[in-house]
Amino acid sequence: MKVNPIYPYILTLVILLSGCDRPEKITFKESDISIIPRPKELKFREGAFVFDRETVFVTGEEYRKIAEILTGKFRKAAGWEPEIVNSQPSGNYVAFRKDETLEDEAYALSVTENSVTISAAGYSGFLYGLETLRQLLPVEIESAALQGNLTWAVPTVEIQDSPRFPWRGLMLDVSRHFFPKEYVLKVIDGLAFHKMNILHFHLVDDQGWRIEIEKYPKLTEIGGYRVDKEDMHWNARPVPDPSEKATYGGFYTREDIKEIVAYAKENGIEVVPEIEMPAHVMSAIASYPELSCKREPIMIPSGGVWPITDIYCAGKESTFEFLENVLTEVMELFPSRYIHVGGDEATKTNWKTCPHCQKRIKEEGLAGVEELQSYFMKRIEKFVSSKGRVMLGWDEILEGGLAPGATVMSWRGIQGGWEASAQGHDVVMTPVSHCYFDYYQGPQDSEPLAFNAYTPLSKVYGFDPVVDSMSVNQARHVLGGQANLWSEYIPTTSHSEYMIYPRLTALAETVWSPKEGRDWNDFTARLEHMFKRYDELGINYARSAYTIMADAKVDKDQKVTIALTTEFPDTDIRYVLNEENLASADKYTTPIEITGTTTVRASRFENDKPVGKVFEKTFTWHKAVGKKVTYANEWNKNYPGSGTYNMVNVLRGGKDFHDGQWQAWIGNDMEVVIDLEEPAELTKVTVGSMENQGAGIYYPIRVEVLLSDDGKNFKKANEIQRDYAKNGNADLKDFPVTFPPQSARYIKVKATNLGKTPNGGNTWLFVDEIVVE
Incomplete structure (x- = not known):
């Protein structure tokens, strides 16, 4: 047609x-x-x-x-x-x-x-x-x-x-943070309003078991609650002591589940339950330790866990008896055609030494623990299929061989979906690049805490479940796409709603409307009308797409210009410089040229009045702005910043390490030489850095400054040292190196990488600017 x-x-x-x-x-x-x-x-x-x-x-x-x-x-x-x-x-x-x-x-x-x-x-x-x-x-x-x-x-x-795809979904994680039934019903209302038809219900994870299972009451009595560490960063929460009382959590009774499923059906929504296995199950093992290889009692973690080694034992028959009993009760409550069984992020350390698992490997003629996971998932798939259902799992279920009737949910990019479709399996595309709604949707400094990555509204709108390199037959196996809202950093329903809307609105159009009819300018115009509906409905939607962002450039003539943008086209941005009053702001039309330390304040205007968050950033001019920088160790290709002028372009990076303002080295130190072109009196050199230990980014442990008149013979001016310290937050820090006034033309700056994480992996060193005073 x-x-x-x-x-x-x-x-x-x-x-x-x-x-x-x-x-x-x-x-x-x-x-x-x-x-x-x-x-x-x-x-x-x-x-x-x-x-x-x-x-x-x-x-x-x-x-x-x-x-x-x-x-x-x-x-x-x-x-x-x-x-x-x-x-x-x-x-x-x-x-x-x-x-x-x-x-x-x-x-x-x-x-x-x-x-x-x-x-x-x-x-x-x-x-x-x-x-x-x-x-x-x-x-x-x-x-x-x-x-x-x-x-x-x-x-x-x-x-x-009519819809382009039959699978148009949202995954709601209620394990990391539990949300009441009433909120789940409200989410269903929103899905139906946007013509979405799948609620993927993530009911089980390490931090909580959220569904009542009659045969195993401890799953909710013990597994449904953890020690309350909500006042601490997710990745900085200590392992709970057995003497501490577990008070945070909750679960859905069988009657709750029945009500949710019935309400969803009235709204055209299929609720797909996810019961994780073989990993992300510490809540189950805390309830029934015999399900693990070691059989040792554990506490439910209050926060992040990595690597995930406490997983189900694949060698014991009792494990499969337990899982089949659980899935039987789950299938009684959920009429969904699909049953999601997880299958992701299983670290198989314990399987390598477990006598039960090793016996299973030998008896089944398996090559190792990877094939043991394949055995595990194929066996579960056979059981699920015997009940007339389809097993769905994350793309890790491809490893070691895929069960014949399984459907793959591709999250680690598009490759898993591409491979599964090439093998003739149905796939649901939900890549981290476009579909993870726990990521920031605006500049991190202006947003509530989220996972340290960036998925703005415009990126979501650019999502397409069908990959260009797929054959016609592969494309037929693409059921559609969905968003995933993991809740590690989302403790409240209000925060959850903020992360869902309006990105769900963008995703809804990508999985419903014809691809050739999509247009960003047209969509944003319609979205502004939708915001008025959200206001009437009391939806706590994000206005992040209106947030003003700055991009600085230094050209070959050392001229610095600042461009102001938002995601929305034709936004009325007005700005002032330094101490001027915003009421007398000039309309922004072309990049702002600066020649000295300047504070830019800007706002979006409606009806000649400022609305929303005010942008304010000081661009600090210094003696090295626009000067030539040479590198002893070239930056990592994934984090080039703005190239050779990145360290001296006056624009500082934010907490989003993908914002294009950071240069990075993995395992290596940073060493650069700045040529000031002529001698200048110097007293301080400051290195701007970032730390996000959860992403493997660590502050330097030493910053050293050396000076030279000829660019060959350098003399140390001073250095500072900093010992490693555990930090669960994403933070920015300046490392100033001061020294008595000295004249020099060349400045060598060395920042020493920590080298290895406490777990043994290589560390990243991120630097955004070297300020020379």
């Missing part, structure tokens, strides 16, 4: 409404039609349909719940509720019409001046048609409070719509 443009022209609709002394005019224009995700085909027609007290919804009992989504909103916002009837009147109605020729989730929406008709083959199609109609109504329809004398009009349109 040929895809027509949605907005081919601006159409003005004039509606003459009676009931007043003079007719009221309502005008619709292109920008008023802001449907997300963007429909496949949309055509405008002159006229409008107006909802009033006499409007009825025509549907049978089968789809009554769908109609009630909108009639209930009229009850709250308009003060009257359209009646739901079985027989169709001559006009002023919304009718659900069955059309078996449409695909399962497809719908057609026809709005005339007299009526609204939603055609679909079944439940999901009618639901999505109604959600589109909802977005055509004024945003006030989302309000829980009476809105007064509004006209509830929608433009007359013809829409033909």
Whole structure:
């Protein structure tokens, strides 16, 4: 079917409404039609349909719940509720019409001046048609409070719509931090509103077991709670002492699960449970130590664990008996076609020495512990298949050989999905590069704590589940894509919502709408209208895409310019320099040139007033700005910063080590020489660095400054030393080296890498600027 443009022209609709002394005019224009995700085909027609007290919804009992989504909103916002009837009147109605020729989730929406008709083959199609109609109504329809004398009009349109992919999902991690049932139901509401159809429910991990299993009550009695260390950074929490009381946690009862699943079904959502194995199961082993190789009692960790060595024993039959019993109860509660069994990040140290595991390897003729994991997952897949379900796992289940009926969820990039599809397996694409919503979505200095990586809104919108290098047959195996919200750094429901929206809105369009119809400028214009709906719905969405960011450049003439940008195109940015008042800000149009230490303050403006967070950054001018820098050890190719001028471009890096302002070395020291071109009196050299031990980045343990007049013979000016210290945070620190006034042209700066982490891996050294004074 040929895809027509949605907005081919601006159409003005004039509606003459009676009931007043003079007719009221309502005008619709292109920008008023802001449907997300963007429909496949949309055509405008002159006229409008107006909802009033006499409007009825025509549907049978089968789809009554769908109609009630909108009639209930009229009850709250308009003060009257359209009646739901079985027989169709001559006009002023919304009718659900069955059309078996449409695909399962497809719908057609026809709005005339007299009526609204939603055609679909079944439940999901009618639901999505109604959600589109909802977005055509004024945003006030989302309000829980009476809105007064509004006209509830929608433009007359013809829409033909269907999803690009059958899997459109969100993974919600409730193990690391437990979220109440009421919040899960709210998440389901949001998924349905965005035409998403999968809630991937991460119920089990090291830090908590969140589902009641009748046969094994200790899983929630013990595994559902941990020692409360919420006042500490996730990766700096000590191993709990057995004498400490476990008070943080919670779990869903069987009745809770039934309610969540039933509510999801009403909203067209399939809930896919994830029961992790063989790793990420310390909560289970703490409950039943005999499930591990060592059988030793352990405490549930209160925070991060790496590497994950306390895993299920693959050699004992009792392990598989336990897992089959657990999965049986899980499948009784979840009718989902798919059962997710994890399969990721298993460190097999204990398997190598466990007599049970080694016996299994020998008896099964396996090559080693990698094939033992394959044996483990294939055996679980056989059991899941015997129950008429499909086993789903993270892409590590490819290692050692993939079970024949398994579906792969590719998270470590696209390679796992590519390989699985090439082998004829279905795949769900959810790469860290585009789909991890626990990553920062704006500059780290202006955002709440998150995992130290960066996935902005525009990056999510650029996601495509089908890889260009896939064959036509491989592409057929791509079920779709989903976002993942891991909750290590997300302790509250408000924070969770902030990380979901509006990135879920962007993802929804990438997995629903035709690829050729996607356009970032058009999407952001529609998104600004969606924000108004979020305001009415009380959704704590992030405004990070509006955050002003700066990019500094130094050219060959040593001229420094500062460019100000946001993710949104054509943002009205205004700025002042130094002590000027923001009220008298100049409109930003071209990069700002600076010739000395300058503080830039900027804001986004709406209606000539500053809104949102104010950007403020001081660019410190120093004697080495724009000077030539030579490197003894070239930086790592993955972190080049801005190239040879990076150390002397006055722009400092943020806590996001991917922000393009950092140069880095792994295992090696930094050694550079700066040529000032002529002698200058010097008293201090400062090296800016970062530490993020969870990512393997450590502060230097020594910074040394040497001076020279000829660039050959250097004399030490001074040095500072710093011992390694454990640090769970991501921090920035300047290392100043001071010395008595000396004249020199050349400055050699050495920063010594720690070299090895406490666990033995190579360490990264990150540097953003060398300030010479």
